[in-house]
Amino acid sequence: MSGPCGWRQDRDAPHPDPADSLLVEDDLELRVPNERDADELFLNVDTNRDYLRKWLPWVDDVTSVEDEAAAIRRIAETRENGEDCFYLIFLEGNIVGTLSLNSIDWDNRGFVVGYWISEESMGKGIVTKSCARLFDHCFDDLCLHRGALEVAVENYASIAIAERLGMRLEGITKEREWLYDHYVDASLYAITAPEWRERSQD
Ligand SMILES: CC(C)(COP(=O)(O)OP(=O)(O)OC[C@H]1O[C@@H](n2cnc3c(N)ncnc32)[C@H](O)[C@@H]1OP(=O)(O)O)[C@@H](O)C(=O)NCCC(=O)NCCS
Numbered sequence: 001m002s003g004p005c006g007w008r009q010d011r012d013a014p015h016p017d018p019a020d021s022l023l024v025e026d027d028l029e030l031r032v033p034n035e036r037d038a039d040e041l042f043l044n045v046d047t048n049r050d051y052l053r054k055w056l057p058w059v060d061d062v063t064s065v066e067d068e069a070a071a072i073r074r075i076a077e078t079r080e081n082g083e084d085c086f087y088l089i090f091l092e093g094n095i096v097g098t099l100s101l102n103s104i105d106w107d108n109r110g111f112v113v114g115y116w117i118s119e120e121s122m123g124k125g126i127v128t129k130s131c132a133r134l135f136d137h138c139f140d141d142l143c144l145h146r147g148a149l150e151v152a153v154e155n156y157a158s159i160a161i162a163e164r165l166g167m168r169l170e171g172i173t174k175e176r177e178w179l180y181d182h183y184v185d186a187s188l189y190a191i192t193a194p195e196w197r198e199r200s201q202d
Contacts, residue, residue: 015142016141016142018137018142019141021087025129028090028091030089030090030130031087031090032086033072033087035072037088038068038072040094040095041098042067044096044118045059047118055152055158057177057179082104084100084103084104085100087100089115089117091121096118097118099113099131100113101134101138102114104144108145109143109145110145110146110148111144111146112147113131113147113148113149115158122157127161128161128164131161135191139196144193146192146193147192147196148189149167150173150177150187150189152179153172153184153185153187154184159189162187162189168189168190169187172187173186
């Protein structure tokens with residue numbers, strides 16, 4: 001087989017690299033960050049602090065543009081190592097959230113997704129559509145096999161995304177994440193490449 005999926009057949013061949021940018025639809029794009037994005041990304045986090053803090057554990061660690069710039073540098077390193085690929089979500093050229101491809105397991109062809117969107121951009125399907133574009137890329141271009149999402153059991157908006165994407169609930173992990181002052185249980189959702197393709201044909 002030619003193209004990136006040739007990699008699926010030859011386990012010793014180098015794996016393909018995630019794209020620098022992915023067009024979701026007109027005016028909606030995913031793009032890897034560079035340090036020039038630090039100001040705008042920080043502003044997004046800072047204005048959404050209370051809302052994001054409810055479900056994301058890192059919000060208090062980001063207190064300045066320099067923290068954001070340092071995070072972007074770390075992101076570039078893990079991307080270079082093939083471990084993760086972090087995208088900014090751009091709506092009409094403005095950053096409205098992030099979508100990350102985490103813990104890429106090239107041996108077993110697995111990945112985990114994580115995301116957030118600004119409160120004012122919620123309710124428009126931006127994250128669902130962005131995840132669907134990323135899944136197409138992961139399964140078709142990167143030849144990965146299994147995508148997973150771990151979500152706090154009471155994060156109903158995020159659970160709705162997993163279900164809209166056709167992901168399967170595989171179980172509940174007890175006290176999976178420490179959120180500032182308490183543990184939360186998490187639901188593990190997943191979908192495999194054949195399941196994604198079957199769903200895409202519906
Ligand atoms: C979780 C989170 C990303 C959900 O955001 P969201 O805006 O509800 O998700 P989407 O962008 O997919 O939008 C879905 C909404 O758009 C609507 N929608 C409109 N057009 C749509 C389309 N074409 N496709 C899908 N949904 C569409 C859906 O009906 C849904 O609306 P509803 O909430 O009234 O049912 C957001 O609440 C968030 O960032 N929270 C804080 C951080 C967080 O929890 N991250 C996840 C950790 S696991």
